[in-house]
Amino acid sequence: MPGAELNKVNTVMSHNFETLREEALARIAAAETLQALDEVRVAFLGRKGPVSEIMRGLAQAPPEERKEIGQKANALKDAVAAALETRKAELDAAMQRHKAREESADLSLPGRCIPSGHVHVINQIMEELIAIFTQMGFQVALGPDVETEYYNFDALNTPDDHPARDSHDTFFVKPGVVLRTQTSPVQIRVMERTPPPVAIVAPGRVYRVDLDATHSPMFVQMEGLLVDKGITFADLKGTLVHFIHAFFGPDIQMRFRPHFFPFTEPSAEVDILWTARDRHTGETKSKWLEILGCGMVHPQVFKNVSYDYEAYSGYAFGLGLDRIAMVRHGISSITHLYENDLRFLEQF
Ligand code: DAH
Numbered sequence: 001m002p003g004a005e006l007n008k009v010n011t012v013m014s015h016n017f018e019t020l021r022e023e024a025l026a027r028i029a030a031a032e033t034l035q036a037l038d039e040v041r042v043a044f045l046g047r048k049g050p051v052s053e054i055m056r057g058l059a060q061a062p063p064e065e066r067k068e069i070g071q072k073a074n075a076l077k078d079a080v081a082a083a084l085e086t087r088k089a090e091l092d093a094a095m096q097r098h099k100a101r102e103e104s105a106d107l108s109l110p111g112r113c114i115p116s117g118h119v120h121v122i123n124q125i126m127e128e129l130i131a132i133f134t135q136m137g138f139q140v141a142l143g144p145d146v147e148t149e150y151y152n153f154d155a156l157n158t159p160d161d162h163p164a165r166d167s168h169d170t171f172f173v174k175p176g177v178v179l180r181t182q183t184s185p186v187q188i189r190v191m192e193r194t195p196p197p198v199a200i201v202a203p204g205r206v207y208r209v210d211l212d213a214t215h216s217p218m219f220v221q222m223e224g225l226l227v228d229k230g231i232t233f234a235d236l237k238g239t240l241v242h243f244i245h246a247f248f249g250p251d252i253q254m255r256f257r258p259h260f261f262p263f264t265e266p267s268a269e270v271d272i273l274w275t276a277r278d279r280h281t282g283e284t285k286s287k288w289l290e291i292l293g294c295g296m297v298h299p300q301v302f303k304n305v306s307y308d309y310e311a312y313s314g315y316a317f318g319l320g321l322d323r324i325a326m327v328r329h330g331i332s333s334i335t336h337l338y339e340n341d342l343r344f345l346e347q348f
Contacts, residue, residue: 017072020050021079028083034091037084044080051077121325121348122220122337126203129222129319132246133201136239138224141200143186145207149176151185156263157300164262169209171217179207183223184263187297187316190225191305196312197228203321213333220321225297227307227314233266233296236315240270240294248272248328255288264295264316274327289327292319 024044031037045051054073061069119127130140143151158164168181186202202223211217226235237256244254253273261267271288278285294317302309322334329348331337336344 016050017076020044021076024076024080025083028080028087031087031091034088034095037087037091041080041084045077045084051080118346118348120345121329122321124348125321125325125328126220126222128247129243129321130201130203132243133224136199136242138199138201138226141186141190141202142204143180143183143189143202145180145205146173147178147180147185149178151188152178152180152182155188155301155304156184157298157304158262162262164260171207171209180204181208182206182318183221184316184318186223187225187263187301188305191227191302191307196307196314197226198314199226199228200224211335213335214323214326216322216334216338218338219334222319222321224294224317224319225314226316227297227302227312229312231296231313231315233315236294236296236317239315240292240317244270244272244291247324257290259293259295261293261295263298263301264293265298267293267295269293272327276330289323291323291327292317294318 024040027040027043028037031040043049051073054069058066058070058073134140152170153159153162153165170181171179173179183202183204183206186200186204190198190200190202200223202225204221205218206221207218208215209217224239226239241254244252255271255273256268257271259267259269269290270292271290273286274289275284275286277283294315297314297316299309302312302314322337325331325337326334
């Protein structure tokens with residue numbers, strides 16, 4: 001009887017070994033991820049799994065069957081472990097293939113261009129102008145955009161009731177403080193802090209209440225000032241002729257035309273003869289275009305900065321950079337320069 005009992009246990013066991021094995025192999029084959037595979041490993045080979053249970057039950061088994069049960073349990077364990085190993089290798093390989101496909105680069109694809117920015121056309125011109133004037137010995141000076149009325153007007157011999165103020169439609173920040181309407185106040189600031197001689201150019205933004213094809217509420221000027229002993233109008237002329245030839249080329253025609261500015265006496269404007277080709281008719285047309293104002297520094301301006309106006313003389317000039325850009329590139333409206341439309345800006 002005990003023999004029959006043991007036999008039964010053994011039979012059940014044998015039966016279980018086979019089913020366990022089949023079940024384990026089926027679940028291993030079905031595992032699609034490493035995590036699922038590990039769950040199968042824990043379920044069959046873990047501490048609470050059937051293999052461990054059989055091993056623990058070995059002590060209760062009849063001695064003559066222990067060996068066989070032990071062998072079968074070990075064989076089951078080895079078979080499951082081997083199947084796990086194989087499946088893991090398969091899953092690893094599949095993952096590698098997937099990753100390679102995801103990450104692979106198609107070297108035949110055309111490159112992607114990163115759009116590159118560049119210097120704005122006004123700043124290009126500013127850099128060129130600064131190069132021309134610094135080569136002649138001028139230094140660059142800067143002043144504030146928000147300026148007092150004193151520097152913007154009074155010190156430049158343009159008092160409150162002066163009609164010249166009317167031509168500058170001024171933005172007021174508060175009483176006595178304005179957005180500078182010209183770069184000329186930098187002349188005053190430089191002379192106040194520097195004893196003569198001085199030779200500076202002062203580029204910067206200026207502001208006026210104005211808006212049409214040739215006027216923008218904000219535009220860019222460059223001021224020039226040279227003060228020393230014995231400076232004459234001939235020096236002014238020579239400097240400006242050199243600058244205009246350096247910038248527009250030696251064949252450009254220019255003229256000085258008498259004008260009025262409150263801070264220079266005598267004063268003049270300089271025009272260049274600009275020849276442009278009509279885009280529609282192909283005809284070439286020439287016209288005189290004003291590009292700068294200039295003159296000999298007014299003695300009152302020297303008095304305002306405590307310069308000895310009998311010992312020193314000087315000249316000053318003010319250039320409109322927008323005007324120069326428009327002339328050089330045939331730009332029809334000043335507003336193009338400040339709208340930041342890339343289709344426009346990329347042409348320069
Ligand atoms: N500030 C003048 C303007 O904005 C330009 C100018 C004229 C500047 C004559 C000067 C000068 O320095 O001498 O219209």
